[in-house]
Amino acid sequence: MREGHIEQVERWARFVKENPTKWKKIHTDFIDALFEKHDSFRDKLLQMPNGKEKLQKLYDIRNKEGYGWLK
Amino acid sequence: MERQIEDRNILDRFCEEFCAVVEEHYKYIVVSGFLAIASGRTRGTEDIDMIIERLDLDKFKLLFEDLTKKGFVCMQSSSTEEVYDYLKDNTSVRFTWKDKELPEMEVKFAKDVLDEYQLKTRVKFELTGLDVWFSNVNVNIAFKEELLKSSKVLEDARHLRIVYAEQVDEKEVQSVKQLIKRFR
Numbered sequence: 001m002r003e004g005h006i007e008q009v010e011r012w013a014r015f016v017k018e019n020p021t022k023w024k025k026i027h028t029d030f031i032d033a034l035f036e037k038h039d040s041f042r043d044k045l046l047q048m049p050n051g052k053e054k055l056q057k058l059y060d061i062r063n064k065e066g067y068g069w070l071k
Numbered sequence: 072m073e074r075q076i077e078d079r080n081i082l083d084r085f086c087e088e089f090c091a092v093v094e095e096h097y098k099y100i101v102v103s104g105f106l107a108i109a110s111g112r113t114r115g116t117e118d119i120d121m122i123i124e125r126l127d128l129d130k131f132k133l134l135f136e137d138l139t140k141k142g143f144v145c146m147q148s149s150s151t152e153e154v155y156d157y158l159k160d161n162t163s164v165r166f167t168w169k170d171k172e173l174p175e176m177e178v179k180f181a182k183d184v185l186d187e188y189q190l191k192t193r194v195k196f197e198l199t200g201l202d203v204w205f206s207n208v209n210v211n212i213a214f215k216e217e218l219l220k221s222s223k224v225l226e227d228a229r230h231l232r233i234v235y236a237e238q239v240d241e242k243e244v245q246s247v248k249q250l251i252k253r254f255r
Contacts, residue, residue, distance in 0.1 A: 009112075009226045013233035016111035020198060023111050024078045031080035031108070034115045038173055059146065059172040066144030068170045 082108065082174055083201055086119050089166065089176045090203045092141050096134040097123040100193045100206045107211075107227035109199040110234050114223065118165070118175040122206075124190060125180040131155050143176075144169050183254050188247070198234060208235045213247035218255055 016023040045051040046069060055061075056070060064070045079087070086101065086109075093099045103120040104112075128151075135151045145154050146165040157164050163179040181187055189206040196205060205211075208231055215228035232239055 005222075006226060006229060009229055010233060012113060013111070013230045016198075016230075017234045017236070024200070027111055027113060028078055028080040028083075030113050031082055031115070035081045035173065042172070055172065059175075061172065062147050063145055063149050065149050066146070066167070066169055067172065 078200065082116070082119065085168065085174050085176070086203055087201055088141070089119075089121075089138075089143065092137050092143070093121070093123060093134065094204075095137065096130065097126060098190055098193075099123045100189055100204050102189065102206045102211075103214075104224070104227055106196070106199075106205045106208070107230050109201055109203075109205075110196065110231065111198070112227055112230045114227075117173050118177045120163075121176055121178045122181050122186050122189065123178060125182075128152070128155050131158070138166065142169050143167065146172075146175070185247075185250050185254050188250065196235075207243075208238050209240050209243035210247050212239065213244045213251060216244075217248040217251045 042055065045055055048054075052070060056064075061067060061070065082105070086105065090099065090101070100122050101119060102122055104114075104116050105119045108114065108116060131154075132151050135145075135154060138145075139149075143166045146167060147157060148154050154164050158178070158180045161180065161182050163177045166176045166178065167173065181190055189210050192207045192210065193204040194207045195201075195203065196208075199205075212228050212231055215224045215231075
């Protein structure tokens with residue numbers, strides 16, 4: 001386990017335990033930001049040459065019918 | 072504790088929507104990292120892992136049809152038979168919302184006594200605010216500490232040990248670790 005980082009993990013876990021109504025908003029903003037970042041990466045990649053193929057390969061999508069942007 | 076709908080992040084919404092469909096057809100559990108994340112661990116993930124009871128093709132067809140109607144697609148194939156064959160061979164299959172490559176639900180059939188044990192002892196966790204069945208906290212900790220062991224996963228276990236301190240039963244953790252040594 002990464003030394004130093006584990007203290008941070010433990011400190012946040014204690015915050016979650018002691019503040020059951022406060023942690024979620026912070027957490028939701030963090031998780032949603034990751035997916036928003038992914039969506040903008042995806043949009044950029046789709047505009048690049050072979051972007052569609054790269055994305056298909058990245059996510060190993062074999063069912064093209066399910067993803068309109070692959071058609 | 073009832074959480075507000077607007078508190079739900081994209082993983083929460085995806086997981087609850089998917090589980091609500093599966094619940095109508097199969098007994099399921101969400102396993103691996105998502106319990107730690109849904110319980111406040113601040114790390115990213117692209118997929119959620121689910122184990123479902125092993126059932127026949129006819130019943131699977133009904134589930135597949137229902138998932139499709141509710142806006143989910145399988146990344147490997149749109150053929151029910153092909154997807155069922157993957158599952159039957161203990162290969163996981165991945166579902167997403169239509170037209171979205173993320174997040175994914177990685178689904179597999181229960182394959183041994185450990186998976187059966189997890190299904191039998193499944194629980195819902197108030198802290199997550201989600202109407203979702205998870206494998207219990209002791210099983211989660213045992214898998215992370217005995218089998219998976221990466222830094223990220225050991226930190227997940229530490230997080231679970233703190234937020235669910237009252238529910239951790241060392242006897243069960245140890246007995247699941249013994250099962251893991253025997254079957255995995």
